Amino acid sequence: MEDIGNLLHGFAVALTWQNLLFMLVGILLGVLIGVLPGLGGANGVAILLPLTFSMSPTSAIIMLSCIYWGALFGGAITSILFNIPGEPWSVATTFDGYPMAQQGRAGEAMTAAFTSSFVGAFVAVMVITFLAPLVARFALKFGPPEYFSVQFLTFCSFIGMSREPPAKTIAAMMIGFALAAVGLDIVTGQLRMTFGTTELLQGFDFLIAVIGLFGLGEILLTMEEGLAFKGAKGRIDAKVVWETWKKLPRYWMTSLRGCLIGCWMGITPGGATPASFMSYGMARRMSKDKDSFGNGNIEGVVAPETAAHAAGTSALLPMLTLGIPGSPTAAVLLGGLLIWGLQPGPLLFVEKKEFVWGLIASMYLGNIVGLLIVLTTVPWWAAILRIPFSIIAPVIVVICAVGAYTVHNNLFDVFMMVVFGVAGYFFKKLRYPLAPLVLALVLGDMAETSFRQSMLLSGGNVSVFWSNGLVGSIMTLALVLLLWPLISRGLGAWKQRIRAAEDRAA
Amino acid sequence: MSENANGEAGGPGLRTRWVELAVALLIMLGGAVVVFDSMRIGAKWASDGPQAGYFPFLVGCALILSGLAVVVGTLRHWSRLAGSVFVEYDRLKPVLTMLVPTVVYVIAIRYLGIYVASAVFIGAFMVWKGKYGVVPTLSVSLGVPIVMFALFEIWFLVPLPKGPLERMLGY
Numbered sequence: 001m002e003d004i005g006n007l008l009h010g011f012a013v014a015l016t017w018q019n020l021l022f023m024l025v026g027i028l029l030g031v032l033i034g035v036l037p038g039l040g041g042a043n044g045v046a047i048l049l050p051l052t053f054s055m056s057p058t059s060a061i062i063m064l065s066c067i068y069w070g071a072l073f074g075g076a077i078t079s080i081l082f083n084i085p086g087e088p089w090s091v092a093t094t095f096d097g098y099p100m101a102q103q104g105r106a107g108e109a110m111t112a113a114f115t116s117s118f119v120g121a122f123v124a125v126m127v128i129t130f131l132a133p134l135v136a137r138f139a140l141k142f143g144p145p146e147y148f149s150v151q152f153l154t155f156c157s158f159i160g161m162s163r164e165p166p167a168k169t170i171a172a173m174m175i176g177f178a179l180a181a182v183g184l185d186i187v188t189g190q191l192r193m194t195f196g197t198t199e200l201l202q203g204f205d206f207l208i209a210v211i212g213l214f215g216l217g218e219i220l221l222t223m224e225e226g227l228a229f230k231g232a233k234g235r236i237d238a239k240v241v242w243e244t245w246k247k248l249p250r251y252w253m254t255s256l257r258g259c260l261i262g263c264w265m266g267i268t269p270g271g272a273t274p275a276s277f278m279s280y281g282m283a284r285r286m287s288k289d290k291d292s293f294g295n296g297n298i299e300g301v302v303a304p305e306t307a308a309h310a311a312g313t314s315a316l317l318p319m320l321t322l323g324i325p326g327s328p329t330a331a332v333l334l335g336g337l338l339i340w341g342l343q344p345g346p347l348l349f350v351e352k353k354e355f356v357w358g359l360i361a362s363m364y365l366g367n368i369v370g371l372l373i374v375l376t377t378v379p380w381w382a383a384i385l386r387i388p389f390s391i392i393a394p395v396i397v398v399i400c401a402v403g404a405y406t407v408h409n410n411l412f413d414v415f416m417m418v419v420f421g422v423a424g425y426f427f428k429k430l431r432y433p434l435a436p437l438v439l440a441l442v443l444g445d446m447a448e449t450s451f452r453q454s455m456l457l458s459g460g461n462v463s464v465f466w467s468n469g470l471v472g473s474i475m476t477l478a479l480v481l482l483l484w485p486l487i488s489r490g491l492g493a494w495k496q497r498i499r500a501a502e503d504r505a506a
Numbered sequence: 507m508s509e510n511a512n513g514e515a516g517g518p519g520l521r522t523r524w525v526e527l528a529v530a531l532l533i534m535l536g537g538a539v540v541v542f543d544s545m546r547i548g549a550k551w552a553s554d555g556p557q558a559g560y561f562p563f564l565v566g567c568a569l570i571l572s573g574l575a576v577v578v579g580t581l582r583h584w585s586r587l588a589g590s591v592f593v594e595y596d597r598l599k600p601v602l603t604m605l606v607p608t609v610v611y612v613i614a615i616r617y618l619g620i621y622v623a624s625a626v627f628i629g630a631f632m633v634w635k636g637k638y639g640v641v642p643t644l645s646v647s648l649g650v651p652i653v654m655f656a657l658f659e660i661w662f663l664v665p666l667p668k669g670p671l672e673r674m675l676g677y
Contacts, residue, residue: 051664054662177565188558192558193543224598226600390635397627398627429593430522451561
């Protein structure tokens, strides 16, 4: 019950005028980022990160996480009104959201999307509230082998859960690892892959990669598709909201499933995008009239939005408690915490109670504020999308360049951002997943350090990873997830054989 | 896009299979570079655990193998991928009209400073691609750098790269 007291104290921290103002600004910026092509949660937060260096860490993280909530909300607006997913996790929302808008039910679709986003996020925040202190307390006992096993689990679940071809997922992840290895090796002090240049001494900062891959890469893709924003009118009035809200409780089962899938995929880093697809697929499979999916079934909006937000929010749980981000945006927030001198991990819950609970309280408030804001301001965002791309595109490129520069005040980073942008364009088109690349870039050094520390402890014996029940079971779970595509195929074949045998018997 | 089932629908363009091969070969090349550099600094398992190059060495090997897997996969579906177009030439043009000015812009930042370069970049793009008149072009292309200047140099005290114009104005 100590946690409830902490949470109430957190509300007192979050509920100052100043922090509420930052929350509001964050949500508005976030929705803007979510609506604009080329700017999303991850690179939006990355670009705005340097601006928060002069704020207090609590206010800064409140604003940045609110940008994230805003971006999650904003993605739904473009999906429904323009059939353009502003964010990868809102692709599944277009399947039924856009048909609904074409039938003149845009208001209904958006109310459903925002409300289920809110529900998903809210459930995930509750999960964080109750689970995070437990995980943190548990993780206090973690040594290097345990940390490595959790990091290993992260990488394995990406390969096993990925919707992209495994070879490409591995390739993307290895590129991340290779880039992470560039620069000074912390353990031995040797230089790796710098080839005598001074620019590479520092290694690659993942913030640059995020801005390039997700920002410039996206702009290049949008240029190719030659977007003409022709969309449905986005009007929401109180009556539509009320009517939709009366209807929504009927889909509680879909919603609950979405929350579960989302929380699971967020905590074991699968990410918001696969979670939204999985939830959509489940909703369709479980539904009585499957044919209405894709033609404007409101359940097809509820399912992916709930899961995407639950995943996006719960991705912060491993970030806060273990220092292991579950999504690219969580990785960027982690980078922010490090810059402010806060080391995420179990000790954060002991040493910086005020900060942690202030952040968790701000998640509750931020989502309520976010829901109210998006419901009331939809027409404005729709209007922003009608600004021609020949104005928006160069402005976004300028914003990306400024963002890349301010990370280290280094022009070389801006060049690298462009290189990453071109790579992002090719990778996206060839279906190389970008999230594993970014996470490997962030976690690469950490994973290597904890592996080598484990080796120092055990004297070079790998069996340390199966030395106790905890680390052993995490490692085994990781291997199962890694081989999951093979296992599920095997299970399928086995089931088929049984069915065939039954048919023969009958 | 890639689900262009018959493939003949789109115009002429870069074939997906060639791009797929090229990217996979680049990845393998990168892997080879990583492997060589790791061997230079020692990629063995010493008595106290892995040497500095041990992990990068494995990563490099994995890069080569995964690139190889993509190459093999592409070659196996070679004829089926025949119709698939990575990007049509007339769609490649808008991509380049974005990319080339961006590269020029980034180089120009070094000499002109970011504010002047941004103003020129936005303005030129609006006139060239959007065919805007003087008033909208100037208001956006000057407005954005001015807002940036206020935000970064004055409000948040984050210095951005400056060029001759700012020096003339005393910054």
